[in-house]
Amino acid sequence: MIMTIARKEFTEMFRDGRVRSGGLALLLLVGGSLLYGMRQTQQLATERDTARQLTRAHWVSQPAKNPHSAAHYGIYAFKPRATLATLDDGVDPYVGVTTWLEAHKQNEFQFRPAQDATSAQRFGTLTAATTLQLLVPLLIILLGFAVFAGEREQGTLRQVLSLGVKPSVLGAGKALGVAGVLSLVLIPAAVLGVIAITGMPDGGSDLVRLGVMIVSYIAYFVAWLALTLAISAFASTARVSLAASLGVWMLVCILAPRLMTDVVRSVHPTPSASAFAAAMKRDLDGGFDGHATGAQREKLFEEAVLKKYGVDSLSQLPVSFAGLSLHEGERHGDEVFDKHYGALWTTFAEQERVRELAAVVSPVLAMRSLSMALAGTDVAQHLHFQNAAEQYRRSLMTAMNGEMTMKSKGQDFDYKADPSTWSNVAPFDYEAPSAAWVLQRHTPAMLFLGVWAAGAVLLAGWSIGRMTP
Amino acid sequence: MLQATALSKSYGEKVALQPLSLTVKGGEVFCLLGANGAGKTTTINLFLDFIPRSGGSATVNGLDVTQHSLETKRLLAYIPEQVNLYRNLTGLENLTYFQQLSGQAPMPRTALLALCDRVGLPSGAPDKRIATYSKGMRQKVGIAIAIARNARALLLDEPTSGLDPQASNEFSAVLSDLRADGVAILMATHDLFRAKETGTRIGIMKHGAMVDEFAAADIGHADLEQLYLRHMRN
Numbered sequence: 001m002i003m004t005i006a007r008k009e010f011t012e013m014f015r016d017g018r019v020r021s022g023g024l025a026l027l028l029l030v031g032g033s034l035l036y037g038m039r040q041t042q043q044l045a046t047e048r049d050t051a052r053q054l055t056r057a058h059w060v061s062q063p064a065k066n067p068h069s070a071a072h073y074g075i076y077a078f079k080p081r082a083t084l085a086t087l088d089d090g091v092d093p094y095v096g097v098t099t100w101l102e103a104h105k106q107n108e109f110q111f112r113p114a115q116d117a118t119s120a121q122r123f124g125t126l127t128a129a130t131t132l133q134l135l136v137p138l139l140i141i142l143l144g145f146a147v148f149a150g151e152r153e154q155g156t157l158r159q160v161l162s163l164g165v166k167p168s169v170l171g172a173g174k175a176l177g178v179a180g181v182l183s184l185v186l187i188p189a190a191v192l193g194v195i196a197i198t199g200m201p202d203g204g205s206d207l208v209r210l211g212v213m214i215v216s217y218i219a220y221f222v223a224w225l226a227l228t229l230a231i232s233a234f235a236s237t238a239r240v241s242l243a244a245s246l247g248v249w250m251l252v253c254i255l256a257p258r259l260m261t262d263v264v265r266s267v268h269p270t271p272s273a274s275a276f277a278a279a280m281k282r283d284l285d286g287g288f289d290g291h292a293t294g295a296q297r298e299k300l301f302e303e304a305v306l307k308k309y310g311v312d313s314l315s316q317l318p319v320s321f322a323g324l325s326l327h328e329g330e331r332h333g334d335e336v337f338d339k340h341y342g343a344l345w346t347t348f349a350e351q352e353r354v355r356e357l358a359a360v361v362s363p364v365l366a367m368r369s370l371s372m373a374l375a376g377t378d379v380a381q382h383l384h385f386q387n388a389a390e391q392y393r394r395s396l397m398t399a400m401n402g403e404m405t406m407k408s409k410g411q412d413f414d415y416k417a418d419p420s421t422w423s424n425v426a427p428f429d430y431e432a433p434s435a436a437w438v439l440q441r442h443t444p445a446m447l448f449l450g451v452w453a454a455g456a457v458l459l460a461g462w463s464i465g466r467m468t469p
Numbered sequence: 470m471l472q473a474t475a476l477s478k479s480y481g482e483k484v485a486l487q488p489l490s491l492t493v494k495g496g497e498v499f500c501l502l503g504a505n506g507a508g509k510t511t512t513i514n515l516f517l518d519f520i521p522r523s524g525g526s527a528t529v530n531g532l533d534v535t536q537h538s539l540e541t542k543r544l545l546a547y548i549p550e551q552v553n554l555y556r557n558l559t560g561l562e563n564l565t566y567f568q569q570l571s572g573q574a575p576m577p578r579t580a581l582l583a584l585c586d587r588v589g590l591p592s593g594a595p596d597k598r599i600a601t602y603s604k605g606m607r608q609k610v611g612i613a614i615a616i617a618r619n620a621r622a623l624l625l626d627e628p629t630s631g632l633d634p635q636a637s638n639e640f641s642a643v644l645s646d647l648r649a650d651g652v653a654i655l656m657a658t659h660d661l662f663r664a665k666e667t668g669t670r671i672g673i674m675k676h677g678a679m680v681d682e683f684a685a686a687d688i689g690h691a692d693l694e695q696l697y698l699r700h701m702r703n
Contacts, residue, residue: 004569008558015557155553162517163570163618164542469519 001165002173009177013143023185026131026139030189033128037086038196044081045200048097052078060423064416067400068326074102075396077389077428079109082376083197083206084213088129090377099386101393101428103400104329106337108273109386128193129371132217133364134253137224139185141245143178144228148467149241158469171233171464175225182221190214206376208435213374216446219453220367226456230463256362260355268350276344283336301328322413323405330397337390348379359448366448373442376432380441384433392428399425470495470544470622470653471516475525478511485511487678488525493670495621495651498644500664500685502697503674509657511677513624516655517547529622543571546615550627552607554599560585560610561595568617576617588613589639605636612643623647625656629663641667665693673700 013019055076062070079097096109151157160170197210228245235241271279305324306312314321352369359366372378408415439446475488486508493499501509514520516527518534518541527534529541554563561581569575576584585595588609599607608628615623623644629637637660644667648654658664664671668685671693680700688696 001570001572004566008555008562008566011562012555012557154556155549155551156555158519158549159547159553159567160570161519162542162545162547162624163567164539164545164572165570166539 001169002176005170005173006176006180009147009174010180013177013181019143019181022139022142023181026135027185027188029126029135030128030131030185031192033126033131034086034189034192034196037089037127038200040089041081041083041086041200044097048078048081051076051098056427059425062419062422064419066413066415067403067417067421068103068322068413070417070422071103071326071397071400074100075428077101077392077430079382079385080430080432082381082432083200084209084375085377086196086200087127087193087213088371088375088377089127090129090372090375091379091382092377095379095382099389101389101396103326103397104333106333106341106390106393128189129368129375133220133367133371136182136186136221137249137253137364140178140182140221140224141228141242141249143181144174144225145232145242145245146238147174147178147229148232148464149235150232150238152235152469153237157467161467161469167465167467168461171229171460175229175460178225178229182225186221206435209374209376209438212435212439213371216367216370216374216449219449220363223363223449223453223456226453226460230456230460233460233463233467252362253364256358257365257368260358260362260365263358264351264354267354268347270344270347270351276340280336280340283339284333297332298325301325317409319405320408320415323401323403323408326404327398327401330394330401334394341390345383348383352379356442356444356448359445359452363449363452366445366452370442370445370449373438373445374435376438381433381438385430388430389428396425470530471499471655472528472531473512473516473525474527476512476515476522476527477524478508478515478520479523484677486515489679490525491655491672491679491682493622493653493655495653496648497669498648498654498656498667499670499672500668501655501657501672501674502659502661502664503657504701506676507674508677509674510626513547513626513655513657516624517542517545544621545624546618546620546622547624548608548611548615548626548628550630551604552611552628554602554607554610556600557598559596559598560590560602560606563599563610564595564613564617567614571618573618581617584613584617585609588616588643589636605632605640608632608636608640612640616643616647620652622653623655625654625658627658628656629658629660637663661693661697662690665690673697675700 055078059070059073059075062073077099081092081097085092099109100107148157151160194210197206227248231244231248232241235244270276302314302321305317305321306314309317309319311317355365356369359369369378373380403417403421404415407417471491471493473489473491475490476486477484477488478486489508489512491499501507501512503509511520515522516529516534518527518538522535529544532541532544534541554560555566558566561578564581564585565575568581582595586592590606590609590613594602594606599610602610611628625644629640632640641663644654644656648667648669656664656668665685665688671683671685671688672679673681673696681696
């Protein structure tokens with residue numbers, strides 16, 4: 001009987017021209033955003049590979065020169081574009097894709113697409129994720145708002161309820177009918193998505209993430225469908241039902257995320273870029289207490305080195321004081337970076353936690369953070385890369401300063417290292433976190449999404465159960 | 470088949486139905502006459518359990534309509550003044566849908582077409598969308614649904630109002646058939662002539678109370694009108 005109801009809903013909706021054109025428009029949007037995302041991913045991957053090879057080639061082909069000059073010459077680290085970023089580019093447009101690894105500094109990331117964006121793009125770029133998170137719920141509302149309220153208005157609900165159909169059967173049949181029409185849009189989109197992902201180089205490695213992503217989006221849609229039916233069963237007319245559903249959509253999809261951004265910012269504020277840089281510079285220049293000058297600290301270090309090697313003057317040292325001093329400079333720098341970036345990243349993590357908790361008020365927040373995380377484009381995974389790049393920079397500096405310390409003498413900056421030194425440095429190979437790493441971190445988001453879906457289904461059951469003609 | 474015992478309904482202070490008792494056996498047509506607001510539709514809604522009753526009881530085939538809300542509805546067929554159907558579906562699709570929703574095995578197309586023919590739907594109409602149907606045709610689909618569902622009792626709420634005399638006559642003919650098959654029929658109507666023609670018992674309602682009840686055979690057309698008007702004037 002459920003199938004009879006579902007088939008009738010499907011037939012009726014399919015015969016409605018508005019539904020057909022709405023569905024077609026959405027299919028075009030999803031398809032378009034997928035194709036665009038695919039092209040973007042392939043283009044970025046190619047550009048990144050070229051740039052990576054180029055920076056490595058530049059590094060390796062350095063002539064004989066002082067290791068510290070080489071350290072200043074530096075290497076660029078390029079963040080790999082995750083294959084699933086095709087579906088959801090997350091924070092990628094805002095956090096940049098590359099950083100310069102050089103001596104003395106932990107640099108900010110550069111090349112943020114958002115910086116080059118036109119004002120129209122301030123509304124956000126069209127990705128499969130925004131389409132799925134914001135527009136599919138709209139289509140669900142469009143398909144489902146009249147399911148009960150419209151029949152109530154037309155009087156057919158009276159007729160149906162006079163037959164003695166179980167409310168649960170009626171609800172399930174209606175839901176299935178809407179889902180059937182929806183799947184005309186979503187199944188081709190999903191097939192297109194899976195082909196797009198698996199067709200890309202090493203796209204197969206992301207199948208677990210893709211699988212979890214698909215299941216999460218299904219749960220998200222179930223929540224919306226159940227919510228729409230619950231409202232429709234309750235509303236006196238189709239118009240009231242549509243207005244109420246759209247109101248909920250506005251609140252949940254548009255207002256809540258923006259409100260959340262402000263709440264997160266006021267609960268866990270981050271320093272402005274200039275304040276952050278100034279505080280870091282103060283510590284770098286003056287030590288943590290802010291009073292010892294560079295000259296004073298240098299003097300203390302010099303005394304310590306002389307004592308350690310048991311000599312009276314720097315010229316008697318068996319190693320290069322310049323190398324030791326550079327190393328000491330890096331060590332101090334690293335401490336300062338760890339303190340400041342550490343604090344900033346802790347704030348980011350706390351912000352992320354608030355955002356996830358906020359999923360209580362809006363399923364779109366849970367879906368958004370989960371989707372980004374699975375796509376590999378969330379803040380945590382950006383920081384994971386940033387951290388790997390910084391560790392690589394530190395090992396590079398240690399290698400360069402070590403070369404300087406062992407092979408040179410005293411204060412001498414004239415020492416030139418052999419070009420083979422450069423190729424002895426291993427290239428920067430980054431491995432993105434595993435799916436398990438991501439899933440473990442986002443258990444709350446998955447839980448919230450599940451609770452939303454289950455809660456909405458229960459609400460729909462209750463609302464349909466007490467439905468009057 | 471249909472039985473009301475001291476069945477009543479009030480909305481706060483306002484009494485919609487004073488304690489009403491009536492019985493409609495299989496093969497009987499009980500016609501409820503009365504002005505708008507006399508409590509006829511309230512009585513039907515109470516049998517359908519669409520509104521909660523305030524007192525008394527209503528049973529269908531001995532089952533209480535509130536305690537066995539779904540089971541009793543499966544024995545009933547309800548035809549309102551305006552049979553509302555799905556506009557984007559054809560007459561046959563509507564018929565199939567409502568028949569299957571009653572939990573019965575699907576009927577073959579030929580049987581459904583024969584049924585459409587029996588209730589007087591023009592040939593060719595069953596495959597047209599409801600949006601193109603006249604009111605009379607929709608009422609016929611409504612009665613076809615009742616027959617297809619094999620209902621044991623019919624609740625009719627002014628089913629012939631607004632129908633032309635021929636359609637009204639055809640409708641009554643089908644009702645007589647059903648009565649002969651042992652179906653219990655409770656019909657609210659304004660049509661005194663129809664009530665006398667098809668009814669076996671007639672009740673006159675006023676201000677939520679049954680003010681008179683008698684066998685249709687015991688009264689003539691002219692007398693029925695006189696009696697009705699006298700009750701209304703008092």
